[in-house]
Amino acid sequence: MNLVELFSRTLDTTLPVFAMVFIGIVLKRLRLIDRDFVSTASALVFRATLPTLIFLSLIKADLGVALDVPLLLFFAFATLGQFFLSWLWARFRVPHADRGIYVQGAFRGNGGVVGLALAAGMYGNYGLSAGSLLLGVVIVLYNVLSVWVLSVYQPGQTTNWRAMLKNIATNPLIISVLLAIPFTALSIELPSWVMTSGDYFASLTLPLALICIGATLSAASLRSGHQVALSSSLMKMAILPAISTVAAWLMGFSGPQLGLLFLFFASPTAAASFVMTKAMNGNVTLAANIIALTTLMASISITLGIFLLRLAGWI
Incomplete structure (x- = not known):
């Protein structure tokens, strides 16, 4: 396969995902969708269609393949490493008041939408099922670490661990993972009409979520951006994915395992970081800038990362 064919194959994976984001931008500009639509659709995705997608992908999966304990452990430790590395950098290079927002923007990825969409595009059912398990692990880490670092730098804020644990325990995505595991482990089959209806409903998830991402991008927010937002964005999209992916390769991961890890490492900052920053009375403009960038x-x-990894023969 020559370089042109390799790059074309890479675009076949990434372009459909980001085309949906662009469609969201266009639909918002044409006023075919508005803020109320985005709010309602985002809630539908988070509370219903995405949990359904995760549940169905897991009950269809072979847990012997999808439940990759070394992969899950490495991803968890790599996430912790990204968190502390970005915090260490922020302590020396970022104003005190913005450090928590910087760190959260640098390590908290949008694996639930972008990561899963790309994983499904590259690896099909394996990408969805193994990616769903990765998502279940990282949701807990993202929430705990984000609350911790934001509370350190937000005056008057204290860490309400009881409320945070309640939010984690009632998170629809975590619940869907826990519900699916007995079905998969015991090989319990659902009626075909349930599976078909579920597939119809779950198929709304990725296009609807990606359109909402595009519709929430704000040119005004980008114009008000500054150096801290750009620094956090470069950390999130270039430095940390590169370090983590090379570390994974050195640990012996390759092929679909390494590809899956890279997609989750390289996912853009999650929109939930804005919500959490607002709840903690932080700099919401900075949080929005990081998400948009x-x-x-x-x-x-x-696209470049996948191309280089395939060129090197790592995935």
């Missing part, structure tokens, strides 16, 4: 950068950085 990383989302726009993702189409280039992820």
Whole structure:
């Protein structure tokens, strides 16, 4: 396979995902969708269609393949490493008041939408099922670490661990993973009409979520961006994915395992970081800037990353 064919194959994976984001931008500009639509659709995705997608992908999966304990452990430790590395950098290079937002923007990825969409595009059912398990692990880490670092730098804020544990325990994505595991482990089959209806409903998830991402991108927010947002975005989209992916390769991961890890490492900053920053009375403009910048950068950085990894023969 020559370089042109290799690059074309890479675009076949990434372009459909980011085309949906662009469609969201266009639909918002044409006023075919508005803020109320985005709010309702985002809630539908988070509370219903995405949990359904995760549940169905897991009950269809072979847990002997999807439940990759070394992969899950490496991803968890790599996430911790990204968190502390970005925090260490922020302590020396970022104003005190913005450090928590910087760190959260640098390590908290949008694996639930962008990561899963790309994983499904590259690896089909394996990408969805193994990616869903990765998502179940990282949701807990993202919430705990984000609350911790934000509370350190937000005056008057204390860490409400009881509320945070309640939010984790009632998270629809975590619940869907836990519900699916007995079905898969015991080989319990659902009626075919349930599976078909579920597939119809779950198929709304990725296009609807990606359109909502595009519709929430704000040119005004980008114009008000500054150096801290750009620094956090570069950390999220270039530095940390590169370090983590090379570390994974050195640990012996390759092929679909390494590809899956890279897609989750390289996913843009999650929109949930804005919600959490707002709840902690932080700099919401900075949080919005980081989300917008990383989302726009993702189409280039992820495409280039996949191309280079395939060129090197690592995936």
